[in-house]
Amino acid sequence: MSVKRVTKKVGPCICLLLAGVLVLSGCGATVVIPDNAATGETATAESAGSRLGYLVADDSQEEEVWPVLAMLQGTAETAVWLPFAARLDVENIDQNPELPNGCEITSAAIALNYLGFSIDKVTLAQEYLPTCEPYWEADPEVEFMGNPQDELAFYCLPGAIVTAVNAYLEDVGSDYVAQDISGAPVEDLYRWVANGTPVLIWATRAFTDPLYNTTFQLPDGSWPYSNSHCLVLTGYDIDTCYLADPMLEVESVDRETFADVYNERGQYALVITEAAAQD
Structure with missing residues (x-):
């Protein structure tokens, strides 16, 4: 970069x-x-x-x-x-009604379309996203828990989105690649945005306190989130982070809250860049 x-x-x-x-x-x-x-x-x-x-x-x-x-x-x-401030002109996409649990793949479509690709969220979900049913047997690190088109489904983590996006990019012959940057400190996310790259981040819906489903456990023994949410970081200034939210719930959040929720959720993040631009 x-x-x-x-x-x-x-x-x-x-x-x-x-x-x-x-x-x-x-x-x-x-x-x-x-x-x-x-x-x-x-x-x-x-x-x-x-x-x-x-x-x-x-x-x-x-x-x-x-x-x-x-x-x-x-x-x-x-x-x-x-x-001190950077803002990308990213067009948001509503995940509903087609993908009531498809925030992650819709966020990927948001980033891809900003980068000049023409791909709709449903095609990306149906043809490229690895899924597993029943959802309680899935590993969210590698596949979506259930089907994002269903009301009763859960979520996935960056690994599944990297798989989906890179399969699509390979099909269209692009030299862009999806890169899992999970673990990056929050200021590194700002650095990507300042260099023109929107960042998919994992948080909670409307940046609220985490909620958990206690009816089953994930492969690592933890309880799954019931309000996990993926959004696209599109900008920041000295006080505020700006977002494209597939649920259309938030357009901005103060930087302290953004950092707190991003860190608490596990610092999951993903970018799509030209191969030569990878950090």
């Missing part, structure tokens, strides 16, 4: 260390310090669990101020610059 790198010198600014996050007064840009670039100077922020430094310098443009923190921490050559 390409990243924007800036070598322009900037003027002095004030740096504070608050709970492991370096902050400079004002507002400007965000610096992501890669995990493999940690030095003695970055150890405090890393040990606090933060990979973000927030930069602000008076009388400077956004692209001018971001290297300051990186230089202070000795990582100017490897820091990744992110804008």
